[in-house]
Amino acid sequence: QVQLVESGGGSVQAGGSLSLSCAVSGSITGYCMGWFRQAPGKEREGVARIDGDGTMRYADSVKGRFTISEDNGKNTLYLRMNNLKPEDTAMYYCVARLRGLGCTGGNWYPNNWGQGTQVTISS
Numbered sequence: 001q002v003q004l005v006e007s008g009g010g011s012v013q014a015g016g017s018l019s020l021s022c023a024v025s026g027s028i029t030g031y032c033m034g035w036f037r038q039a040p041g042k043e044r045e046g047v048a049r050i051d052g053d054g055t056m057r058y059a060d061s062v063k064g065r066f067t068i069s070e071d072n073g074k075n076t077l078y079l080r081m082n083n084l085k086p087e088d089t090a091m092y093y094c095v096a097r098l099r100g101l102g103c104t105g106g107n108w109y110p111n112n113w114g115q116g117t118q119v120t121i122s123s
Helices: none
Strands: 004-007 010-013 018-024 031-038 045-050 056-058 066-071 076-081 090-098 117-122
Touching: 004 090, 018 031, 018 090, 018 117, 031 066, 031 076, 045 066, 056 066
Parallel strands: 010 117
Antiparallel strands: 004 018, 018 076, 031 045, 031 090, 045 056, 066 076, 090 117
C-alpha cells in the first residue's frame, strides 16, 4: 500500500486558479496516478489520470483548464487548475493504482486513495 497526502486546496472565486499537490510515500514509479473528486450528493468522478504509458487523460468537464503532472524525483503528483468554476467545488482525492494491475485507456479505477483536500469555488 502507498500513502497519499494531498495539499493545496482552498477557496477561490470563479475564474481563479489553484494547485494541488500529492506527496507519495515510496516510489511513485510503481503506480499510475490520478485525481478524483466528489461533490456533495454526487458520485466520485475521475478528473485526471496518467495511464501506464504516460498518456494523460482528463474528464471532458476539465479539459483545457486542468493539468496533471508528476515529479518522479520528488514522488509528488500535481494538479494545476485554471479558470475554476463553481461546479468544480468538491473534495479532491489523490489516487494511485499499482501498475501491475493494469492502467490503460484512462478509465482505470484506483486502489489507493488519499484523505482528500477541499476545493471551493464561489461565483
